Amino acid sequence: MAHREPETRPSETRPSAARQRLLSTATRIFYAEGIHQAGVDRIIAEAKVTRATFYRHFPGKEDLVLTYLREVHRMERGAIQAAIAAHPSPAGGLLAIADFVARTIQSPGFRGCAFLNAAAEYPDAAHPVHREIIAHRQWFLDTLGTLLAQVAEDSSDAAARHFAMLRDGAMAAGCLFDPALVAETFRQGIEGLVRVHGERRPAEPAG
Template sequence: MDSRKPRDRLLQTATEVFYREGVHGVGVDRVLAEAGVTRATMYRHFAGKEDLVVAWLEAEDATIRGLFAQAASAGGTPAELLEAVIDGIAADATRLHTRGCPFINASAEYPDPESPVRQVVRRHRAWFRETLTSLAEAADRPQPAQVAAQLVLLRDAMLVGHYLDGDGVEPAFRAAARAVCGL
């Protein structure tokens, strides 16, 4: 018997199947069956499938924010933290998000920029960019906003590139990211 709460089972199942197969490729009935919950239970926690997608992306965002907080609390210079960001992005693409970026993938399935899904993606990307800008400022990098924008672009490329082309992308990502960060 699965001891997780029904909401947690729904979210974990949605996370796995939405990421692996795409949001529109997976029906609610399948999520319910794999999570072992009823439709009524789902609607107690989520108004519909789109709300479940939003919850999945918010959980992804919280995980990434937690990783940043954990790295910052471990100490180190701002330059060392930039290096840790590069290592973290490479590890994410090669170990966890091997099918590309969940935010990019979800955005491709929700083209309306005003949809709740795209709003979560927009908030995440703004936070990510602002966090990298602050880190680049703390590391005394020239044009910190440009450094951050380039790192975001390189992260996107690493996640998609690794999915499409495999491990050969990682060395190119690391070299480009280090050059952008002046490391």
């Protein structure tokens, strides 16, 4: 007799509508106003769910915060991977990431980097939320390093950190100054970074 996988009920394959409302409500409030500022009672009220429903999906606020950050990471990772996939050259991929960051800075309701904002609220390196932030950061640095190693292997780690620091500065400046000007300045900085490190790549040996 052929083996059959156990049947899965629709409720097990699709996220609960209540859970989605809780997460989208928390995402909006956490990003716009800060994490510590938002209490569970407000999130429950604005998501229009019961307290029992909240605790059925999230054992506590910390679990909701972690889920929020993981969702932001998922969206950013998807956008960056798509940008890289659309540009076959490593330099093109790096500039595509810069374009993604520049568009983010100019997006409606922009309030900086969700992860840097959260890091300011969770400075304890041992806290699960802080560790989640570091995991996202490491993924971003690894992604940049992989591309930069194909541009100039000897300086890929330093260049990845340089790119990330330019990105962080642009994210902060985008909340204070003209977002379009900040985005263009950031793009120019990354173009210069990629060009300088590309010039350090050893020449291919003559055939």
